[in-house]
Amino acid sequence: MSQPLVWIGSFGPDGGAERVIAAFDLLCTFDDPLAELVMAGPAPDPANLAALRRYRDELKLFRLRFHVDPSPAERAGLRALGPAWPEEQ
Amino acid sequence: MRILYVVPRYGPLATGGAEGACRSFATRMAARGHQVEVVTSCATSYLDWTDTLTPGSAIEDDVLVHRLASAGARDVRRFSEVSLRTLTGRHPAPSHVQHAWLAEQGPRLDGLSDWLGEHAGDFDAGVVLPYLYLPAFCAVTALAGRVPLVFHPCAHDEPPLRLPVYERIFRLPDVLGFFTEEEAAVVRRRFSVDRPSAVTGIGVEVDLPPATEFTVDGLDDRPYLVCVGRIDPGKGTPELIEWFGRYKNAHPGSLALVLVGDRANEVEEHPDVFLTGVVGESARQALVEGSIALVHPSRYESFSLVLMEAWASSKAAIVNAASPVLAGHARRSGGALPYRDEVEFGVVVDMLTAQPALRQRLGEAGRQYVLDHFQWDAVLERHESLLGQAVSCFRSPPPQR
Numbered sequence: 474m475s476q477p478l479v480w481i482g483s484f485g486p487d488g489g490a491e492r493v494i495a496a497f498d499l500l501c502t503f504d505d506p507l508a509e510l511v512m513a514g515p516a517p518d519p520a521n522l523a524a525l526r527r528y529r530d531e532l533k534l535f536r537l538r539f540h541v542d543p544s545p546a547e548r549a550g551l552r553a554l555g556p557a558w559p560e561e562q
Numbered sequence: 563m564r565i566l567y568v569v570p571r572y573g574p575l576a577t578g579g580a581e582g583a584c585r586s587f588a589t590r591m592a593a594r595g596h597q598v599e600v601v602t603s604c605a606t607s608y609l610d611w612t613d614t615l616t617p618g619s620a621i622e623d624d625v626l627v628h629r630l631a632s633a634g635a636r637d638v639r640r641f642s643e644v645s646l647r648t649l650t651g652r653h654p655a656p657s658h659v660q661h662a663w664l665a666e667q668g669p670r671l672d673g674l675s676d677w678l679g680e681h682a683g684d685f686d687a688g689v690v691l692p693y694l695y696l697p698a699f700c701a702v703t704a705l706a707g708r709v710p711l712v713f714h715p716c717a718h719d720e721p722p723l724r725l726p727v728y729e730r731i732f733r734l735p736d737v738l739g740f741f742t743e744e745e746a747a748v749v750r751r752r753f754s755v756d757r758p759s760a761v762t763g764i765g766v767e768v769d770l771p772p773a774t775e776f777t778v779d780g781l782d783d784r785p786y787l788v789c790v791g792r793i794d795p796g797k798g799t800p801e802l803i804e805w806f807g808r809y810k811n812a813h814p815g816s817l818a819l820v821l822v823g824d825r826a827n828e829v830e831e832h833p834d835v836f837l838t839g840v841v842g843e844s845a846r847q848a849l850v851e852g853s854i855a856l857v858h859p860s861r862y863e864s865f866s867l868v869l870m871e872a873w874a875s876s877k878a879a880i881v882n883a884a885s886p887v888l889a890g891h892a893r894r895s896g897g898a899l900p901y902r903d904e905v906e907f908g909v910v911v912d913m914l915t916a917q918p919a920l921r922q923r924l925g926e927a928g929r930q931y932v933l934d935h936f937q938w939d940a941v942l943e944r945h946e947s948l949l950g951q952a953v954s955c956f957r958s959p960p961p962q963r
Contacts, residue, residue, distance in 0.1 A: 502659050
């Protein structure tokens with residue numbers, strides 16, 4: 474099984490998460506239905522995070538997981554899968 | 563009449579209710595003097611749509627069959643993932659996901675829409691079936707308005723039928739043809755369509771030649787129930803095996819269950835359950851005729867030729883009442899005992915094994931039902947009448963608003 478895609482950023486209103494979800498929808502609708510995406514990062518605005526979750530659920534993206542405020546150990550795991558954590562860049 | 567049938571698979575190897583019905587209609591309409599052509603795939607399996615037959619055109623039983631190559635076999639894992647997204651959850655998947663699901667459903671045939679657009683004018687009428695697969699979607703959208711069009715959805719109440727992506731193809735045809743009253747009801751309920759329609763049914767051979775003997779290894783002279791059809795959760799077979807196993811634990815004896823058909827999933831071995839695999843028509847007939855009764859455990863049926871053929875042989879039946887079609891046939895004919903759960907299944911098995919006279923009465927009632935409604939001549943007359951109705955609807959101007 475292939476590794477999941479990892480996006481690390483902010484779930485805040487200006488973090489670009491919505492566009493990533495839209496792109497992932499196109500990817501798994503038209504190219505790779507087996508693709509997985511983990512989106513991780515801080516969520517400074519709970520209302521925006523709720524809207525993102527709603528958007529994911531409306532698109533029925535069952536292979537997209539949100540990982541909010543990962544712990545240091547989780548961050549280490551994510552680092553192994555994807556790019557550096559923003560705070561550490 | 564020059565008639566075009568569009569169906570995802572065609573030929574003696576294409577087992578399936580809609581495909582079998584299409585072939586029967588096509589060859590019999592050709593025998594009645596119509597000029598019949600079929601557009602289909604090169605596949606024999608609906609699981610992956612792999613091209614196993616040669617693309618091109620050929621005459622088969624007086625029918626000109628055009629086989630188009632597949633634009634790609636179905637990737638079962640991809641299809642499962644897209645199906646999960648499309649068919650589960652409380653709200654419908656977005657439109658683009660439904661279209662992607664339909665494309666994965668397949669079969670994707672090279673140049674189908676172009677072929678239909680180019681040749682539509684060569685025919686007096688088109689017949690498309692079944693609704694579930696991509697060719698029906700392409701054919702209805704390509705042919706509607708170009709040729710009088712009959713759409714046989716072969717529908718039953720199942721999750722795909724609820725997808726909005728199908729709305730269009732139930733509204734574009736000139737007329738709708740149904741195989742049962744229950745199918746007509748489910749389509750009217752789901753789509754609120756007001757297209758002219760008729761229930762044609764499917765014809766059944768009522769006077770078959772004597773069947774050749776067929777021996778099932780290890781069955782010997784044991785009495786048995788027989789179940790004919792794909793061994794598949796969608797057909798209710800695993801549930802039947804489980805219930806029968808528990809029934810036998812509670813009622814030890816010689817009664818066996820014989821399953822006739824190909825296996826879509828593994829079956830746990832059981833000393834009272836026998837699997838024959840796919841057998842020829844005559845062997846299948848012999849197995850049904852030699853049984854105590856036919857068991858039909860499917861919840862999803864749009865007609866059930868298997869049940870009709872058993873009744874044509876005056877064989878009693880046990881049917882899953884969760885299928886409106888099977889329950890409807892049972893109610894109208896008096897030829898089957900329906901069951902709603904495991905307890906009732908056990909009760910009807912007890913009744914039929916213990917009462918030969920009851921079995922005989924049910925079998926006779928079933929045969930009479932087939933004779934009254936599903937002899938080929940009557941069915942083909944209804945089919946021809948439906949085609950005529952499509953021509954009239956096609957020619958009549960739309961109502962003034």
